[in-house]
Amino acid sequence: MKTSAKAGWSCRDEGSGLFHRAHFLAALEGELARLDRGARPLALALVELAPAPDWAAFGLLARDALRPIDLAARLSDNRAGFIFPEADRAWTGRWLAGFLAGLRRDDRLSWLDIRTGLALALPRAGLSAGEMMSLADRSLYDSPDRAARTFEADPVTAIIEDERRLLFEGFRALEDGRRP
Secondary structure (H helix, E strand, C coil), X not given: CCCCHHHHHHCECCCCCCECHHHHHHHHHHXXXXXHCCCCCXXXXXXXEECCCCHHHHHHHHHHHXXXXXXXXXXXXXXXXXXXXXXXXXHHHHHHHHHHHHHHHCCXXXXXXXXXXXXXXXXXXXXXXXXXXXXXXXXXXXXXXXXXXXXXXXXXXXXXXXXXXXXXXXXXXXXXXXXX
């Protein structure tokens, strides 16, 4: 998912340093094609922030938290997206819990109302970027009490719901001083 330094900035949001939506969707299509060839699971996370955040601060925290193979994008005025290749549900939950805890510690971002949505795809799921985004959207908006819910697509695209556990186990571990 890496691009050259010069080309990389032309497809980035100036205020946040995160990628633009078009680059994000193209990268997601590429990762889903890899997944269809048998790559390891792929996770897509959406983070919705209200009101619109200080994008420079958010972008800095996001870029610092990512692995070299991950990608983050500013998708709209109040939404960011993350692509995590080769990531399973447990790893993605721990990453999100740690990242969101970091947002809560930052004075520029701690006051935001934050919602998350997560979709996971297993090898040979046969999903398009639009379908993967729809699963993450559904996770974002269909969760009761603003809790995160995960939607997984297996090779026959069955949807499995997992209430609360994904993020909140990680948050509890952080609050107890343990590593999630």
